[in-house]
Amino acid sequence: MAQALLEVLNLHVHYGGIAAVKGISLAVEQGEMVCMIGANGAGKTSALKALARMIPSRGEIRYGNQRIDALQSHELIAKGLALVPEGRGVFARLTVAENLLMGAYHRHDANGIAADLERVYDLLPRLLERRTQVAGTLSGGEQQMLAIGRALMGRPKLLLLDEPSMGLAPLMVQKVFEVVRRIAAEGVTILLVEQNARLALEVCSRGYVMESGSITLADSSAALLADSRVRTAYLGE
Amino acid sequence: MSPLDAGTVSSGFERFPTMDILLQQIINGLTTGSVYAVVALGYTMVYGVIQLINFAHGEVVMIGAMVAFSVITSLAGSGLPPLAIVLAGVMAAVPACMLMGYLLERVAYRPLRHAPRLAPLITAIGMSIILQHLALLVWGRNPLAFPQIIDNQVFGIGGAAISSVQIAIILMSLAMMAGLSWFVYRTRFGIAIRATAENVHIAGLMGVNANRVIAATFVIGAGLGAVAGVMYGSYYGIAHYTMGFSLGLKAFSAAVLGGIGNIAGAMLGGILLGLVEALGTGYVGEFTDLCHWPVAHGWLSERCADGGNFVLFGSNYQDVFAFLMLILVLVFRPSGLLGERVSERA
Ligand SMILES: Nc1ncnc2c1ncn2[C@@H]1O[C@H](COP(=O)(O)OP(=O)(O)O)[C@@H](O)[C@H]1O
Numbered sequence: 001m002a003q004a005l006l007e008v009l010n011l012h013v014h015y016g017g018i019a020a021v022k023g024i025s026l027a028v029e030q031g032e033m034v035c036m037i038g039a040n041g042a043g044k045t046s047a048l049k050a051l052a053r054m055i056p057s058r059g060e061i062r063y064g065n066q067r068i069d070a071l072q073s074h075e076l077i078a079k080g081l082a083l084v085p086e087g088r089g090v091f092a093r094l095t096v097a098e099n100l101l102m103g104a105y106h107r108h109d110a111n112g113i114a115a116d117l118e119r120v121y122d123l124l125p126r127l128l129e130r131r132t133q134v135a136g137t138l139s140g141g142e143q144q145m146l147a148i149g150r151a152l153m154g155r156p157k158l159l160l161l162d163e164p165s166m167g168l169a170p171l172m173v174q175k176v177f178e179v180v181r182r183i184a185a186e187g188v189t190i191l192l193v194e195q196n197a198r199l200a201l202e203v204c205s206r207g208y209v210m211e212s213g214s215i216t217l218a219d220s221s222a223a224l225l226a227d228s229r230v231r232t233a234y235l236g237e
Numbered sequence: 238m239s240p241l242d243a244g245t246v247s248s249g250f251e252r253f254p255t256m257d258i259l260l261q262q263i264i265n266g267l268t269t270g271s272v273y274a275v276v277a278l279g280y281t282m283v284y285g286v287i288q289l290i291n292f293a294h295g296e297v298v299m300i301g302a303m304v305a306f307s308v309i310t311s312l313a314g315s316g317l318p319p320l321a322i323v324l325a326g327v328m329a330a331v332p333a334c335m336l337m338g339y340l341l342e343r344v345a346y347r348p349l350r351h352a353p354r355l356a357p358l359i360t361a362i363g364m365s366i367i368l369q370h371l372a373l374l375v376w377g378r379n380p381l382a383f384p385q386i387i388d389n390q391v392f393g394i395g396g397a398a399i400s401s402v403q404i405a406i407i408l409m410s411l412a413m414m415a416g417l418s419w420f421v422y423r424t425r426f427g428i429a430i431r432a433t434a435e436n437v438h439i440a441g442l443m444g445v446n447a448n449r450v451i452a453a454t455f456v457i458g459a460g461l462g463a464v465a466g467v468m469y470g471s472y473y474g475i476a477h478y479t480m481g482f483s484l485g486l487k488a489f490s491a492a493v494l495g496g497i498g499n500i501a502g503a504m505l506g507g508i509l510l511g512l513v514e515a516l517g518t519g520y521v522g523e524f525t526d527l528c529h530w531p532v533a534h535g536w537l538s539e540r541c542a543d544g545g546n547f548v549l550f551g552s553n554y555q556d557v558f559a560f561l562m563l564i565l566v567l568v569f570r571p572s573g574l575l576g577e578r579v580s581e582r583a
C-alpha cells in the first residue's frame with residue numbers, strides 16, 4: 001500500500017455531552033478520490049471540520065508525515081490541506097475576485113497567484129464574467145464554483161469537499177461534479193463528503209459509509225454500489 | 238472658548254439666522270465631524286471583526302491627546318518650527334496609542350473571546366475607567382493647555398471664517414479616511430480583515446490568523462484615534478483626562494448612525510453627526526428663544542423688549558444632539574444608514 005497522504009486514527013468529536021464522531025479511522029492515499037457517504041446528522045461535517053482543525057477533537061490525524069491534530073486551522077492551507085465547507089462559505093460581501101484572492105492569502109508568489117487565477121477562470125468561466133460582483137449576488141451553483149475555485153487558489157494537495165451538491169439543481173450538480181473530476185484528474189487528492197451517495201460513488205474509487213458517528217462500511221465504490229445495505233439505505237432501492 | 242460658539246448669535250426675530258451663520262456652522266460641523274469620523278472608525282472596525290464595543294477607545298484617544306500635549310509643551314520653548322513640534326507630538330502619540338490598543342486587546346479582551354457577551358462589554362467599561370484614572374495619575378486633574386506656538390490664521394469665505402487649524406483637521410481626517418479605505422479595500426491584509434469580519438472560521442481556512450487580524454483592528458483604530466485626539470485637543474485648545482468620555486460616546490453614536498461595523502458608515506455618520514451638532518447648537522438658541530414665539534406677553538414681553546431674549550436651550554446643549562441622534566437611529570433604523578444587517582447580538 002502506498003504512503004497515505006491522510007491518515008485518521010480513532011477520531012472523536014463532541015459537542016458538549018453529545019458525541020458526533022465516535023472514534024472513526026480512515027486513510028486517503030496520494031492521488032486518490034475517496035468519498036464518505038451517510039445520512040443527515042451522521043457526523044460527516046463534524047469529521048471534516050475536525051480534520052481542518054475548525055473544531056476540537058480527540059484522536060490522531062496524520063497528514064503527510066506529520067501530526068496535524070495540534071495545529072490551528074489557519075496553519076493547514078500552507079501545508080496544502082484545503083476544505084470547501086458545507087454551505088460553500090463564500091464571503092458574501094467580497095467580490096468574486098476578492099474571494100479568489102483570499103484563497104491564495106497564504107501565498108506570496110504574485111506571478112504564481114496570477115497564473116492560478118487565470119487557470120481558475122479557465123476552469124470556471126462564470127467566475128470570470130462575475131469577478132467584480134459581490135459573491136452574495138451569485139446563484140447557489142455559482143457560489144459552489146467560487147468556493148471550489150477559491151480552494152484551488154491555495155494550490156491544495158488534499159481537498160476536503162463537504163456536500164458540494166447540496167441545494168443545487170440536478171444540472172448544476174452535474175457541472176460541479178464535472179469540475180471536481182477535472183481537479184482530481186490534475187492530481188489533487190480528494191476526500192468528498194456527500195449525501196448524494198450514487199453520484200459520489202460513481203466519481204470516487206473508494207468510499208466510507210458513516211452512520212451515527214461511526215464508519216460502518218468501507219470498500220471500493222463498485223462493491224458499495226452492489227451492497228444491499230447501501231442500496232436500501234442510500235441509493236433508494 | 239469653543240469655536241462652535243462663534244456662530245451662535247442671540248438676536249431678535251428680525252435678525253434670524255443668515256447664510257453666513259449657516260456656512261459657519263457647516264464649517265465648524267465639518268471640523269468636529271471629521272474628528273468624530275476618524276474616532277468612529279476605531280469603534281466600527283473592532284465591532285466589525287469581533288462584535289465588541291470597545292468602550293475604552295475614547296480613553297485611548299484621550300491619552301493620544303495627553304501624550305501629544307506633553308511632548309508639544311516640553312518642546313514649545315525649544316525654538317523648533319511649530320509644525321515640527323506638533324509633528325513630534327503626533328509621532329509620540331500614535332505609537333503610544335497603538336501599543337495601548339494592542340495591550341487592551343491582548344490583556345483585556347482576548348482572554349474573554351469566547352466568554353458570554355456581557356463579560357467583554359463590562360471589561361470594556363472597566364478598562365475605560367482604568368485608563369481614565371491612569372491619565373489622572375499621570376497628568377493630574379487640571380486640563381493641559383495647547384501652547385500658543387501656532388499662528389492660527391483665519392480666512393474669510395462667504396461671510397464665514399475658517400481657521401488654518403480647521404483646514405488642517407479636515408484635510409488630515411480626509412487623508413486618513415482615504416488611506417484607511419485604500420488599505421481595507423485594496424490591500425491583501427485589508428481584504429483579509431473584511432473576510433474575517435464576515436466569517437472568522439472560513440477566513441481561518443484561507444490561512445488568516447484571526448488573532449493577528451483582530452489585534453490589527455485595535456492597533457489601526459488606536460493609531461487613527463491618537464491623531465484624532467491631537468486634532469480634537471488642538472481645536473479646543475485643551476486636553477483633559479475626561480475628554481475621552483463624551484468624544485468617545487459621540488464617535489460611537491456616529492458609528493451606530495452610519496451602521497456599526499461598516500467603515501464607510503462610520504465616516505458618513507461622523508461627518509453627519511458633526512453637522513447636526515453644529516447646526517443644532519447654532520440654531521437651538523434661536524428656535525427656543527421665547528421672545529421669538531407668539532407667547533411673549535406679560536413679564537416676558539418686558540424682558541423681550543429692546544432685543545432681550547429668554548432662551549430655553551442655549552448652545553450649552555451641544556452634547557444633547559449626538560445622543561438625540563443615537564436614540565432616533567436606534568428607534569427608527571437600528572442597522573444605521575449604511576448597515577445591512579441588524580445585529581442579532583447585544
Ligand atoms: N455546533 C453543533 N453543536 C451541537 N451539535 C452539533 C453541532 N454541529 C453538529 N451537531 C450534531 O452533531 C451530529 C452530526 O452532525 P454533522 O456533523 O453536521 O452531520 P452530517 O454532516 O453528517 O449531516 C448531529 O447530531 C448534529 O445535530
Ligand SMILES: [Mg+2]
Pocket residue numbers: 044045046086163
Ligand atoms: Mg454535513
